[in-house]
Amino acid sequence: MKSEFGQFARGVRTFALPVISAWFLQAGIGGLIQGAGNLLRTGIAETINFVIRTGFHDMIETSVQRWPWPYYATIFPAGLVLLALGLATAYWAARRRISTDQQQKAPA
Amino acid sequence: MAPECTPGWVDRWPACPNTCARWLFYCLSIPTPICQNPHFGSTHAMKRIREILLTDYIGAITIAFLVTDGVFSLIGGIARVASNYFRYYRSVLEEARTGPSWEILVSPALTLLLSLGTAFLLVKWLYPAAQDVSIEPPAAEGPTGDQGTR
Numbered sequence: 555m556k557s558e559f560g561q562f563a564r565g566v567r568t569f570a571l572p573v574i575s576a577w578f579l580q581a582g583i584g585g586l587i588q589g590a591g592n593l594l595r596t597g598i599a600e601t602i603n604f605v606i607r608t609g610f611h612d613m614i615e616t617s618v619q620r621w622p623w624p625y626y627a628t629i630f631p632a633g634l635v636l637l638a639l640g641l642a643t644a645y646w647a648a649r650r651r652i653s654t655d656q657q658q659k660a661p662a
Numbered sequence: 663m664a665p666e667c668t669p670g671w672v673d674r675w676p677a678c679p680n681t682c683a684r685w686l687f688y689c690l691s692i693p694t695p696i697c698q699n700p701h702f703g704s705t706h707a708m709k710r711i712r713e714i715l716l717t718d719y720i721g722a723i724t725i726a727f728l729v730t731d732g733v734f735s736l737i738g739g740i741a742r743v744a745s746n747y748f749r750y751y752r753s754v755l756e757e758a759r760t761g762p763s764w765e766i767l768v769s770p771a772l773t774l775l776l777s778l779g780t781a782f783l784l785v786k787w788l789y790p791a792a793q794d795v796s797i798e799p800p801a802a803e804g805p806t807g808d809q810g811t812r
Contacts, residue, residue: 568718576723583724583780584731591772640724641711648717 571647578640585633589626596621712788721788725781732777739770
């Protein structure tokens with residue numbers, strides 16, 4: 555029973571840990587991309603709005619309403635935290651892999 | 663600590679590229695005389711992160727996740743447009759007939775573009791040697807092979 559659990563734990567460490575770390579990294583990069591995409595989209599829309607339709611005064615008034623600063627203030631730090639979490643998990647996985655390889659290479 | 667640079671680069675570059683620019687040059691494999699200093703902190707850190715990402719295919723899985731995320735976001739956007747389109751034709755209420763709005767697709771398309779761009783940069787950074795591999799034609803047989811046929 556104990557050896558079976560050990561095998562399961564080893565399998566999780568070998569296969570799940572890299573995938574989990576990659577998922578964290580993707581979530582972090584995805585968060586940054588989402589924030590940057592929204593920033594870009596709003597920027598393009600506001601620029602078009604400023605150039606074609608409204609004047610400068612209107613742009614200031616509408617931008618205060620349209621630029622969701624609390625959203626950006628949340629999404630970018632959250633992305634960075636997830637990225638750091640992913641890197642930490644990847645570092646852990648890499649260290650475990652190196653130590654396992656060294657144990658296997660060591661003479662009995 | 664100022665980074666040391668290879669001799670001759672000053673002729674072409676007005677200033678030593680900063681860390682960000684150097685990383686970008688490295689990702690894009692631009693053959694520029696970039697500062698080479700193994701003791702420079704950020705370069706060493708990036709090298710270490712690259713080594714970690716190459717262990718257990720973590721970088722490759724991340725790239726696959728990024729591409730999948732971008733494609734899924736585009737599929738979601740198309741599905742939303744299609745849903746609006748069908749609602750437009752099947753609604754019995756006059757005020758509900760607003761028509762499909764293509765603006766919904768802007769955000770998923772931008773996400774796809776940025777995801778693919780990031781994945782491309784990651785591929786260029788993690789696997790720079792993959793592009794140098796070229797298929798060489800097999801070596802021609804020696805004169806002994808021709809003699810055997812006669």
